[in-house]
Amino acid sequence: MTADDEERVPRPNVQGAAAVTKGLRLLQVIAELGVDATIRNIQARLGMPRPTVYRLLNTLEQERFVERNPLGGEYVLGRELLRLTHQSLARSSLQERARATLRAIGKQTGETVHLGVPFGCHMTFVDKVESPEAVRMASYIGMPVPMHSTSVGKAYLAALDEATREQYLAQLTLEPVTHRTCTTLEALRNELTLTRERGYAIDDQENELGIICFGQAVRGADGRVEGAISVSVPRYRLPDDGHQRILECIHSLCSDAGLV
Structure with a gap:
């Protein structure tokens, strides 16, 4: 040189x-x-x-x-590390256990399916099955979404014990994502009570206008709630009885896999 x-x-x-x-x-x-x-x-x-x-x-x-x-x-x-390491590291136990279920739900419903887990005061999508339809929800693995305006977030919160749930609620910033978002603790608590009673969560255009999502809390091998699975559907494509078919599909396949 x-x-x-x-x-x-x-x-x-x-x-x-x-x-x-x-x-x-x-x-x-x-x-x-x-x-x-x-x-x-x-x-x-x-x-x-x-x-x-x-x-x-x-x-x-x-x-x-x-x-x-x-x-x-x-x-x-943080969730940025999760996004960067997703393709190079082995999937978590929940991801491994839920992957086949996500695929089965996606195949039966024809819609986009997400697995979300909590990171701080948000849920983060750690796995996804894309809908084959041209019009579908825009999302990506590693994407953070609010707890209070999404079906994965509300399903997760509703499945927690009361003390842990209240700790989360005290930290949440209930910002309006759309005009349909719950923005008060009273409204959110009422929604979570309803979610616990019926066993599933609904995000009816609360996080994205034109998109309705159905969420089911899922548990780890030790029985503790670890996240939630959701199905996201464009509102115009959902028939009057379509929500019942989707909910039965989610619950049945999650139950068969030992996730609920």
Whole structure:
């Protein structure tokens, strides 16, 4: 290599590389600490000044690589990591158990099917079966959606024990996504009560005009509620008795798979 060639080789940004290394180590520490990933414990494990830890956390939180658990205040790995690692890492136990069910529901209904799990105060789609129809709900794996305006969110909240549900409700921002969205705690609590009584949730154009969704809470192998499955249908394509057929399909196939 000549002197001129050496001049053209970009010099490494030492500060930038160090920041990346610190950020990656912080992600590792959050994963290692789990429910104990508080700011105090993260700082102690990293051995960095608190301002540095705060700066790294704020940057990663803005990019959705980490999120703060609204229930306990600890930090958790964010939904952006989920999106990036979806294709390269093994699917979670719930995804593996639910995948065949999603396909079966999609085949029987001909509509888009989602599996959503909670991330912070949102639900995130972690798996999806696309409808073959030209007109269908626009969504993607890794997409965050509100709890209060979606069938996956309401089905999940309704299936929780009262104490945990109230912790979530205290943290939710009930913003109107459409003019049909529940925007008060009283209205949302009433909707969740109805959801528990009938065993399924409905999002009737509350999150996207023209789209109606039916949600069913699903449980992990240990019996705890872990997320929800939904079927999304353009409103114009749903016949008067179509909702009953879809609901029976969801419940029957989820029951057969041991998800409810």
